[in-house]
Amino acid sequence: MTVFSLSAKNVIAKPLxxxxxxxxxxxxxxxxxxxxxxxxFMKNEISKNAAGIDLVVGAKGSPLQIILASIxxxxxxxxxxxxxxxxxxxxxRLIASAIPLSLGDSYRGYRIVGTTKKYVELYxxxxxxxxxxxxxxxxxxxxxxxNMLGVSLGDALASDHGLSEGAGDHAENPxxxxxxxxxxxxxxxxxxxxxxxxxxxxxxxxxxxxxxDVSEVELGKxxxxxxxxxxxxxxxxxxxxxYRSPIAAVQLPRxxxxxxxxxxxSPPYETARLFNIIGVGVExxxxxxxxxxxxxxxxxxxxxxNSLKERxxxxxxxxxxxxxxAKIFVMILIEGLILTVIGSFFGFGLAHFGFGMLGxxxxxxxxxxxxxxxxEYLVFGGSMxxxxxxxxxxxxxxxxxxxxxxxxxx
Amino acid sequence: xxxxxxxxxxxxGNAKIQYPDWHVEKSHHSVILGSSGSGKTTLLHLLGxxxxxxxxxxxxxxxxxxxxxxxxxxxxxxxxxGIVFQQPHLVSSLSVIENLMLSQYLGKGRINxxxxxxxxxxxxxxxxxxxKVHQISQGQAQRVSIARSLLNKPKLLLxxxxxxxxxxxxxxxxxxxxxxQAELCDSTLIVATHDQRIKNELKDxxxx
Numbered sequence: 209m210t211v212f213s214l215s216a217k218n219v220i221a222k223p224l225x226x227x228x229x230x231x232x233x234x235x236x237x238x239x240x241x242x243x244x245x246x247x248x249f250m251k252n253e254i255s256k257n258a259a260g261i262d263l264v265v266g267a268k269g270s271p272l273q274i275i276l277a278s279i280x281x282x283x284x285x286x287x288x289x290x291x292x293x294x295x296x297x298x299x300x301r302l303i304a305s306a307i308p309l310s311l312g313d314s315y316r317g318y319r320i321v322g323t324t325k326k327y328v329e330l331y332x333x334x335x336x337x338x339x340x341x342x343x344x345x346x347x348x349x350x351x352x353x354x355n356m357l358g359v360s361l362g363d364a365l366a367s368d369h370g371l372s373e374g375a376g377d378h379a380e381n382p383x384x385x386x387x388x389x390x391x392x393x394x395x396x397x398x399x400x401x402x403x404x405x406x407x408x409x410x411x412x413x414x415x416x417x418x419x420x421d422v423s424e425v426e427l428g429k430x431x432x433x434x435x436x437x438x439x440x441x442x443x444x445x446x447x448x449x450x451y452r453s454p455i456a457a458v459q460l461p462r463x464x465x466x467x468x469x470x471x472x473x474s475p476p477y478e479t480a481r482l483f484n485i486i487g488v489g490v491e492x493x494x495x496x497x498x499x500x501x502x503x504x505x506x507x508x509x510x511x512x513x514n515s516l517k518e519r520x521x522x523x524x525x526x527x528x529x530x531x532x533x534a535k536i537f538v539m540i541l542i543e544g545l546i547l548t549v550i551g552s553f554f555g556f557g558l559a560h561f562g563f564g565m566l567g568x569x570x571x572x573x574x575x576x577x578x579x580x581x582x583x584e585y586l587v588f589g590g591s592m593x594x595x596x597x598x599x600x601x602x603x604x605x606x607x608x609x610x611x612x613x614x615x616x617x618x
Numbered sequence: 619x620x621x622x623x624x625x626x627x628x629x630x631g632n633a634k635i636q637y638p639d640w641h642v643e644k645s646h647h648s649v650i651l652g653s654s655g656s657g658k659t660t661l662l663h664l665l666g667x668x669x670x671x672x673x674x675x676x677x678x679x680x681x682x683x684x685x686x687x688x689x690x691x692x693x694x695x696x697x698x699x700g701i702v703f704q705q706p707h708l709v710s711s712l713s714v715i716e717n718l719m720l721s722q723y724l725g726k727g728r729i730n731x732x733x734x735x736x737x738x739x740x741x742x743x744x745x746x747x748x749x750k751v752h753q754i755s756q757g758q759a760q761r762v763s764i765a766r767s768l769l770n771k772p773k774l775l776l777x778x779x780x781x782x783x784x785x786x787x788x789x790x791x792x793x794x795x796x797x798x799q800a801e802l803c804d805s806t807l808i809v810a811t812h813d814q815r816i817k818n819e820l821k822d823x824x825x826x
Contacts, residue, residue: 209716209719209720209723209729214711214712214720217711217712217716218711220711221710221711519709519710521705521707522707522708522709522710524707525703525707525709526709526720526724527668527692528666528668528695528701528703529695529696529720529721529724529725529766530692530693530695530696530697530724530725530726531692531696531724532688532689532692532693533688533689533692534689535724611668612660612663612668612669615663615668615703615778616659616660616663
């Protein structure tokens with residue numbers, strides 16, 4: 209028999225009231241932890257997907273939309289820019305290199321990205337089997353695409369026009385899968401990647417071939433070779449720019465925005481802005497979690513006070529049997545802590561389980577229940593402090609109780 | 619065994635109660651007799667160290683407990699004084715035997731299950747040992763509380779109105795039980811009561 213076992217027996221002796229305290233405390237903790245996990249996970253994902261991209265240049269419009277559409281592939285592009293404008297821009301000495309992107313088609317909900325091989329390198333995506341796409345209507349598919357659609361090497365994909373299903377298709381001009389990528393944990397997993405020329409081909413501009421200039425030019429910084437005709441007539445959606453020097457971060461956006469059709473979007477700046485917007489919601493849910501924790505602390509407090517009232521004779525008799533004030537104090541404190549410790553473990557378990565479930569049920573959200581964040585220690589520490597405070601007043605009351613007065617009445 | 623000397627207790631307001639000097643020899647089981655409000659429970663609490671006297675001294679087996687510090691008094695009480703209250707007030711989250719072991723743990727800091735079992739045999743409550751407190755009758759609970767207070771073989775066994783609500787037959791039974799158990803444990807029994815029936819059973823009487 210120890211003080212701890214006495215406390216534990218007292219907690220068990222009131223299963224319903226203990227359960228209520230544990231549940232409330234657990235839910236409060238789990239809300240805060242799941243918010244913490246989700247936002248850390250998203251920040252992680254975003255910085256992973258935006259790594260190595262200094263600036264995105266797209267058609268005039270919302271810079272946030274450009275970022276969402278061309279980096280994260282979750283919004284629609286602002287429009288197209290002409291290849292010529294893009295090429296003229298990349299001649300600027302502030303730009304080290306650039307990757308062109310042509311978006312707009314999809315296959316059964318998965319987006320088709322026309323680009324260069326450098327795009328695949330940017331995300332360090334490796335081939336699982338097959339080879340990278342070439343010029344002529346060949347694609348590599350991300351790991352998720354291959355899994356979810358059950359497609360593999362040699363299959364033909366007839367792309368849909370637009371980014372959602374059923375918006376008309378390009379059945380007469382199907383792509384052929386020549387490669388499947390390994391899972392990389394980045395957006396590439398959910399994309400179908402092809403050459404930029406193939407996208408142009410699908411949209412069929414080459415009927416007017418004759419009389420046109422078919423001599424080829426190399427657009428060095430963009431890393432593509434096109435015909436003069438294509439340079440003059442084709443459009444792309446955006447380019448990812450890599451700066452040559454830090455000074456470009458100051459000058460280049462201004463130059464781009466000064467060009468009538470172009471809009472510069474800085475990934476760090478826009479994602480920070482996005483987090484500010486989401487942040488309000490996160491804040492609200494966090495406050496909700498804190499409120500639930502405080503409510504549950506009050507419930508622990510009330511449970512302890514009530515049980516003190518019921519047990520005041522028992523406690524006085526324990527004193528009369530030789531228990532010191534300190535022992536009674538510690539016993540009550542431990543009772544409160546048992547409830548809050550179990551409650552917070554329950555909360556952490558629930559949060560991680562829920563987070564893992566989210567990973568299973570939501571596509572493009574590759575979360576694992578074993579994803580831990582350092583700040584969880586803070587949540588645990590904070591919940592312990594709340595638990596100590598909730599138990600402190602009852603413990604002090606028990607400490608100060610006048611046993612003679614209590615026993616004289618009963 | 620027990621000596622009280624010019625003992626005075628001041629109540630919260632300005633009421634004051636002065637007790638006559640009294641001395642009880644070892645094994646002279648005694649009774650403190652007084653009507654309600656005469657301060658007999660207060661005296662019992664002073665004797666048991668549950669209350670610090672305002673003036674005067676209480677000495678038990680040669681130790682003056684009136685000037686002891688709170689924690690030292692707790693230890694002394696746990697080891698040397700057993701108290702039977704009017705209501706048993708057993709610890710409800712524990713079983714009968716755990717209640718007995720609690721007394722050992724708090725009083726002496728160690729648990730001896732054998733002694734606890736022996737004490738239950740002595741009081742004829744062995745078969746209740748694993749029952750929860752709410753599963754036994756009031757009379758059985760009183761026996762458990764007597765067993766609990768005697769388990770550490772206290773020098774002094776105090777009982778507060780143990781017979782208040784009992785009929786003549788049971789009153790006699792309880793008082794005989796207290797006496798015989800106190801003797802078995804080599805304790806000196808002091809009963810505080812307004813119950814005149816007890817007077818004849820015990821040697822010394824202090825009338826308040």
